[in-house]
Amino acid sequence: MHSCGLSGILPVNLGICKLKHLQMLDISYNDLSGNLPLCLANLTSLRQFDLSFNHFIGNISSSPLRSLTNLEHLSLSNNLFQIPISLNPFFNHSKLKYMESRGNKLFAETYVQYVNPKFQLERLVLSSGGYCGAFPKFLCHQHNLQFIDLSHNQMREGFPSWLLQNNTKLEELYLINNSLSGPLKLPIHSHMNLSALDISDNFFQGFITPEIGTYLPRLIYVNMSGNGLSGSIPSSLGNMSLLERLDLSNNRLSGNIPEDLTIGCVSLKELILANNSLQGQIFSETSYLRFLYELQLDGNQFTGSIPHSLSNSSFLRVLDLSHNNLYGRIPRWLGNMYFLRVLDLSMNNISGSLPSNFCPSNIQEIYLSRNGLQGSLEDAFFGCSELIVLDLGHNHMTGSIPSWIGKFFQLSYLILGHNHIDGEIPVQLCNLTQLSLLDLSHNHLSGPILPCLRSASNSYGQQGGLYNASTDEPLEFTTKSISYSYKGRMLSYISGIDLSCNHLTGQIPIEIGYLNEIHVLNLSHNSLTGKIPASFSNLRQIESLDLSYNNLEGNIPPQLTKLTFLEVFNVSYNNLSGRTLDKVAQFGTFDESSYRGNPFLCGWPLPRNCTEMVSPPSKSRTSIENEESNGFMDIGVFYISFGVAYSVVLLTIAAVLYINPYWRRVWFYFIEVSIENCYYFIIDNLVVLSKFRFCSLRR
Secondary structure (H helix, E strand, O other): OOOOOOEEOOOHHHOHHHOOOOOEEEOOOOEEEEOOOHHHHHOOOOOEEEOOOOEEEEEHHHOHHHHOOOOOEEEOOOOEEEEEOOOHHHOOOOOOOEEEEEOOEEEOOOOOOOOOOOOOOOEEEEEOOOOEEOOOHHHHHOOOOOEEEOOOOEEOOOOOHHHHHHOOOOOEEEOOOOOOEEEOOOOOOOOOOOOEEEOOOOEEEEEOOOOHHHHOOOOOEEEOOOOEEEEOOOHHHHHOOOOOEEEOOOOEEEEOOOHHHHHHOOOOOEEEOOOOEEEEOOOOOOOOOOOOOEEEOOOOEEEEOOOHHHHHOOOOOEEEOOOOEEEEOOOHHHHHOOOOOEEEOOOOEEEEEOOOOOOOOOOOEEEOOOOEEEEOOOOOOOOOOOOOEEEOOOOEEOOOOOHHHHHOOOOOEEEOOOOOOEEEOOHHHHHOOOOOEEEOOOOEEEEOOOOOHHHHHOOOOOOOOOOOOOOOOOEEEEEOOEEEEEOHHHHHHOOEEEOOOOEEEEEOOHHHHHOOOOOEEEOOOOEEEOOOOHHHHHOOOOOEEEOOOOOOEEOOOHHHHHOOOOOEEEOOOOEEEEEOOOOOHHHHOOOHHHOOOOOEEEOOOOOOOOOOOOOOOOOOHHHHHHHHHOOOOOHHHHHHHHHHHHHHHHHHHHHHHHHOHHHHHHHHHHHHHHHHHHHHHHHHHHHHHHHHHHHHHHO
8 A cells, every 4th residue: 555645544444454464564655644543453463564654643652553562563754643762652562673763753751660672673763753862761672773763853962882882783873963962982892793873963072082993894884074073083994994985074173184094995985074174285195095986175274286196086076175275276187087077176275277178078066266266268168068057256367258158058157256357248148048147247348238148047947956966065146235155955046147347338138127037136337328127127036136336327117116025226326317216115125325326316215305306407409509508608709709809909010010110110120031031941941851852762
């Protein structure tokens, strides 16, 4: 009856309760609800009973399960049962070996007459039950356990080393997300069967036992992340030749990565040491982790260059060295890592230009932001057809955006902000129909905004985003005037375009107003002209709209009051005129800073009253004539005044020469001398000029 689409109360009228010799019953993955029918107590021969993934309710202590003493395998996961943490209702189930309960309500009984249970469990799962308290006492009498999962409760003791000592056959121990604390005390004798140990997200402190590799030599999976462990990483981990996954992230570990670890753990596939205080070189040149496919060392204090020994890890899929102090250039051999899907070198001191033809065959995510990278993009990523994320923000990149960017049909996140990129926005960007985030801010881009960007961002939401990716890498994007880091599932919910702080000109295309799924639009600090498109009223999901510091004119479209999700609105420092928007919904929360710097805007929240406001003059023919009449001097008056003044001067000179004979002789003598001087000057210079032309012809 597994996954049969059953719903409602268990249909006992079908005669299930009469099957006294039934040994196995599986009603999991249905939609059954209510209490368990009491007649199920008749199934005394039942050995395996699977009730998981339904909606059953009730206290197990008063359920018919108490009477099924022949049970060997019982699965109650993902229901609404109330189960005592002592498992007292099952103490008489001497054959019970498999007990699994995930996602039910665990509780501690106020009083229980304790007796030793008759069962010896081999597999015990009591996780995600909300229980708060100590480990259940019945565990002290269990000696055959091979698998234990007590995760996602609020257990408040120290590390249960006695569980390992009492259960020498134990293979897997999961104590994830509890409130366990104190030092990590391992058993003093070797445990040769334990292969998986996960104590992540607790409050353990102190050093990791230096002899851990000797006491637990056969571990394959170790996760101690999310605690308060300090000190250095024990070199004895190098004794774990079978170790495949080691996660010590989010602790307070210091020192270097021990060389014994990178040499002795020959089977290591995942090494996660992120967010500690580790330092020194990443790996020595003798390190050889051939099967490594995930390396996360972000958030430490590593120095030096990217070690060449990593080139031996040819199966590497995820390489995250971000948030360290690495320097030097990006090694060319990284471009030859065939299986590499995620590369994160952001927040380091890496410099130089990008290697030419740098394109691992299967790369999907590249994060290189906040380094000192220089040069052009022209030859760097050509051919990376599978690329989903390209983040080069906050570097010193120059040149233009290459036209081959339009061949990255899977590209969803393009971050090139805070560089020195110039030229126009290439029309090939319109081919990127999966684009969700586009950040070209703080560059030297010029020219118009492409109307065809509509098709690029309008497809947002059609794909699942990056939350299904293998890593949880953050992307930095400015939203609501604040720079945020988006990662994981949150990244799939954000869509935006940031073209601010460039030299873009022309009008805002009305097509931008049809990006009805966009959340952020920032066109501020450009030289855009024209009116704010009324089509912006279609941006129904917009949360932040910034058009400030441009040359926009005209009225603010009143239709913008339909934008009910808007939290940041800024049209300051333009040439807008008319009334501000009505105090409707969010627009009643915007203050003067959203509108200031527009001398012909009036109304709340500006101090200018629209009834007293003088409208800006229109550019009609009459106004042009008025502007000319209000100039410094009328042109007609100028011509008349000049003619009168010129005539008066000539007549005055003639009158003086006629009346006074002496001045008349002096005047004629001056004219005669001037004529003679001009004549000889011309004759002399004409001879010199003819000689010069002759010499030029000879040459």
